[in-house]
Amino acid sequence: MAQVRYHGHLADLTGCRQEALEGTTVAKLLDQIKRQHGAEAYRLAKRSHIIVDRRSAGAEKGFRTPAGLDSLVEFIPVCGGG
Amino acid sequence: MILPVYAQVDLTNGRWRKCTISAKLFEQYLGGKALGARLLTDLTPAGLDPLSPEAVLIVNTGPMNDTGAPSSSRFNMTFKNVLTGGIASxxxxxxxxMLLKKAGFDGLILCGKAxxxxxxVVEDGKIRIEPCPQLQGLDTERIQEELPERYGKLVIGPAGENQVRFACAASGERVAGRCGAGAVMGSKNLKAIIAFGTREVVKANPEGFEAHTRKWVKQLKKHPMTGDSLPRYGSAGLVSKANASGVLPTRNFTRGRYxxxxxxxxxxxxxxxxxxxxGCVSCPIRCERRVKVKGKDVKxxxxxTLGLFGPNLENNNLDLINELNxxxxxxxxxxxxxAGTIAFAMELQEKGMGDFGLKPGQPEDLLRVVEDVACRRGPAGELAxxxxxxxxxxxxxxxxxxxxGLELASYEPRKSVGMGxxxxxxxxxGCHxxxxxxxxxESVGVISMDAQTPKGKPELTVFFQNGMxxxxxxxxxxxxxxxxxxxILFKFGPASFVCRAAGKAMLAxxxxxxxxxxxxxxxxxxxxxxxxxxxxxALATGLPMTIGKFFTVGERSYNVERxxxxxEGLTRADDALPExxxxxxxxxxxxxxxxxLxxxxxxxxxxxxxxxxxxxTAKRLRHLGIPLPEEG
Structure with missing residues (x-):
């Protein structure tokens, strides 16, 4: 089970800040999110920054990035600023 | 075409005169920091002390101020940088x-010392200087309450009067924060500039401008960044992503995660x-946060500020950060x-290299430190x-x-080398x-770009520096x-093939x-x-502006500043970062x-x-229409 942490509005949509989910890749975790929290949470999670064990999935294999049993996977909605 | 009108004001003797910016300068530099840099270069000799009476302070607007264009209320202060000795804007x-423009002036060029x-006081095309000893020592909120309500105000607090090198100037609750604008005003005995008038900006093509503005506002409100994320979280929303990317400065930039x-x-x-x-006047984005500090509704x-008064000082007390702000x-x-200077002084103190009376591990003491710095009082006063x-x-x-000489903003550049x-x-x-x-x-946006590669970063840096x-x-x-x-990129997300490909394409x-x-x-x-x-x-001013010319204004400005x-004596060796x-x-x-680097x-x-x-090079300067330094 990977530990999944939600940030921003995603925590509101899922109703929790952190939970354990089953899935060996980011894509599989996203499927779990869709099943457990619905399409809106899934959409926002998919569009978020996804950080697997402190490395950006965007810089790794995207949605195919592996998530291990002890992985911490963070979903952070994209923000602006400066 | 209506050309910008400036006033040259000598604070020493109270005399002032109007001057009009030439059409050529207007087209080349528009206004704000670009025109400010050109004027400061032309009006001052090399080697002035930035806090001397001879130093010049330019307070100016851009052509879009007070037009009603989205997010166009920004005005500028240009002067010799109190921290670096180079250019400051x-x-x-x-x-x-906006009120300065309504009062009949696009900019003020201030010299001398009162x-x-x-x-x-700038009012309906006229200027006067009034002594105000009764305002001495007042903070930026109190002084604005004391002054007549209808005026637009630009004021300094006690730190400016005491010429703290990073003192700022305030208008309403917004500040011209960086480089020591407040210290320059303080050095001129200038506590405030206030402006009022009723002049309306005349637009070259009012109907076209209104239609374009409507379309643009719609675009900003629809965009995921300016229409959702910034209004929802403000720039504060970046803390989590910055931390996850390792760019949240922690403990005087020793780490990127807190x-x-x-x-x-x-x-x-x-x-x-x-x-x-x-938010600011005329801004549909509305990114400003309102919070309560000691029962009061404040910015x-x-x-x-969150990053540098928080993780960079190992302080996780949000109420305290709000109060410090x-x-x-x-x-x-x-x-x-x-906050950057405090972090540095704390490390000096911890290493036994100096004693500034700081108390590491006791963040509440920072309130006392802040007061001491503003008043240049006690050992912490040296941080000024x-x-x-x-x-x-x-x-x-x-x-x-x-x-x-300018402290870095809240992005730890070792995990964002282009930012470095x-x-x-x-x-x-050191401005982001x-x-x-x-x-x-590289680190906090929707595009997935390799944050560690140096390839492509110089080219992208030049592009964005010029545009901004x-x-x-x-x-x-x-x-x-x-x-x-x-x-559209936000619909796919940073982990998607599209955003990853976008990052690679930009580098390629x-x-x-x-x-x-x-x-x-x-x-x-x-x-x-x-x-x-x-x-x-183009629609507001009648200038033959295109995207190409717009970016050229930026490039020209960057070269004039350089x-x-x-x-002023800065060299290649100053294009540096600490080891x-x-x-x-x-x-x-x-x-x-x-x-x-x-x-x-x-x-x-x-x-x-x-x-x-x-x-x-002379070739590039000629291309940009900038006089060569030896030509004057």
Missing amino acids: SNCGGPFG PELSMV EHYEDVSGETLADTKLLRNS GPEYE YRCDLLGMDTISL EGSKILSEKYGGADFAIHSK LGYATANRG LNGGYLALL EAASAAGFCLFTMQAMIPG ARPLLSQIWKCMPWIMPINCMLVPHSKSI LYNLR RLTKTPQEPDQPDTVVP DQMLPVYYKVRGWDAHGVP
Whole structure:
């Protein structure tokens, strides 16, 4: 089970800040999110920054990035600023 | 075409006169920081003390101020940088700029020194100087309450009067924060400038302008960044992502992650402290946070303040950060430079290299420190000089986190190396915005770009530096530039193939990006909604503005600022970062987590058309229509 942490509005949509989910890749975790929290949470999670064990999935294999049993996977909605 | 009208004001004798900016200068520089840099170069000799009576302070608007264009209330202050000795421009979204324009002036050029504490009153095309000794020592809120309500106000607090090197100037609750604008006003015995008038901006094509503005506002409101994320979380929303990317400066930039970051994140701010969001005049984005400090509804902290008064000082007390932010605004000090200087002084003290009466591990004591700095009182009062001067006296240059003397903003560049290059080359010193803000592409934005590679970063830095320079010159908020990132990318997300490919494509476009400046402005002789700024300027002013010309204004401005810095004695050696960031990897097991400045700088100079010493070549200056320094 990977530990999944939600940030921003995603925590509101899922109703929790952190939970354990089953899935060996980011894509599989996203499927779990869709099943457990619905399409809106899934959409926002998919569009978020996804950080697997402190490395950006965007810089790794995207949605195919592996998530291990002890992985911490963070979903952070994209923000602006400066 | 209506040309900008400026007033030259001699504070020593109270005399003033109107002057009109020529059509050529207007077209070349527009206004704001670009025109400010040109005028400061022309009006002052080299080598002046920035706090001497002979020093010049330019307070000016851009052509878009008070037009009703989106996010166009920004006005500018240009002067010799109190921290770096080079160029300074400081930007503010308060109501003063709009009222200055309504009073009949696009800018003020102030020189001399008033014989006693005074204020400049600008009203319906006329200017007078009034002594105001009764305002001495008042904070920025109190003084604005004391002055008549209808005026737009630009004031300093006690820190400005005491010439703290990073003192700011305030208009409403917004500040021109960086580089010491407040100290320059203080050195001139200038406590306030107030303006009122009823002049309306005449637009070249009012109907076309209104239609374009409607379309642009719609675009900003629809865009995921300016229409959702910024209104929802403000810039504070960046804390979590910055931490996850390793760019959240922690413990004087020794690390890029903070274990208690959630305590000071934008989400926590929104969930537990936020009263509502607000914004500058004419801005549809409304990114400002309103929070309660001691029962009072006040402006909340930006990301920079959260990062630098929070993780960088290992402080996870959000209430305290809110209060420190408010106190700094009242006293009139830049939170970035102050917090950066405190972090440096704490490390000096911990290493036994100096004693400033700081109490590491007791964040509540920071409130006392802030007051002491503003009043230049006690051992902590020495922090009013900033990191660079402290490091020259006490040592520790390798961990004094500044560039050219200006403290770095809240992005740890070892995990965002393009941002590192931006800090090092920014004309006003360690500024993320003047530096091109590549952190948005590398670390915190929607595009997935390799944050460690130096390849492509010089080209992208030049591109964004020039674009942001032009937007600022016109009077636009730089946040409007963030809507240039296609909204469609946000539908896919940073982990998607599309956003990853976008990042790779931007880096791969470096040969093209390095060449476009040779054929700008002819390469983009058009206007389109990808860069709505240029058409807005054309419709409001009647200038034949295109996207190409818009970016050329930015490039021209960047070169004029560079020439000013060179004239004042800054050199290639000042395009630097402290060794902590260039030699010590942030992650000990990842040697590439340093800023490879030596690899990026030569490419950057080449793209800019500068020689190996970072000096603009005669060829590039002629191309831009900038007089060669020896031609005057």
